Amino acid sequence: MLTGSCLCGAVRFAIHGKLGPVAHCHCRTCRKAQGGAFVTNAPVRRKYFELLAGADAVIEYQSSPGKWRGFCRTCGSPVWSRRANDPDILRLRLGTLDGDPERGPLAHIWVSEKAPWFEITDDLPQAPTDGAELQAATER
Numbered sequence: 001m002l003t004g005s006c007l008c009g010a011v012r013f014a015i016h017g018k019l020g021p022v023a024h025c026h027c028r029t030c031r032k033a034q035g036g037a038f039v040t041n042a043p044v045r046r047k048y049f050e051l052l053a054g055a056d057a058v059i060e061y062q063s064s065p066g067k068w069r070g071f072c073r074t075c076g077s078p079v080w081s082r083r084a085n086d087p088d089i090l091r092l093r094l095g096t097l098d099g100d101p102e103r104g105p106l107a108h109i110w111v112s113e114k115a116p117w118f119e120i121t122d123d124l125p126q127a128p129t130d131g132a133e134l135q136a137a138t139e140r
């Protein structure tokens with residue numbers, strides 16, 4: 001079983017199923033939300049996601065219409081994002097995981113909004129926006 005937490009440990013969760021496709025997202029809002037060049041995330045079905053602690057510790061910020069980003073009110077760790085039009089899915093921030101999800105990144109997405117000071121040096125596919133064309137064949 002895969003587990004994860006925020007930095008201070010107030011928010012803890014377990015994953016009881018497989019994660020969806022892992023991607024490095026370079027979009028402007030992810031960069032701002034993480035404070036880094038990109039964020040590595042993966043979708044997980046809500047039925048596989050168990051919040052073990054911290055339901056009252058998570059604050060959600062609506063970063064664009066219909067999209068919320070959940071983070072710990074104490075330590076600020078970003079934990080998930082969710083969309084109103086995709087209610088079955090949480091997008092997990094993989095840096096919060098304790099163990100190995102045994103799935104590696106498949107692509108860089110939103111490369112059109114990449115930080116100018118960061119150079120992508122691997123050979124993963126790059127998508128200018130959400131990478132739907134790259135992920136069509138993967139689990140949702």
Ligand SMILES: [Zn+2]
Nearest residue numbers: 006008072075
């Ligand atoms: Zn925390």
Ligand SMILES: [Zn+2]
Nearest residue numbers: 025026027030
């Ligand atoms: Zn993003």
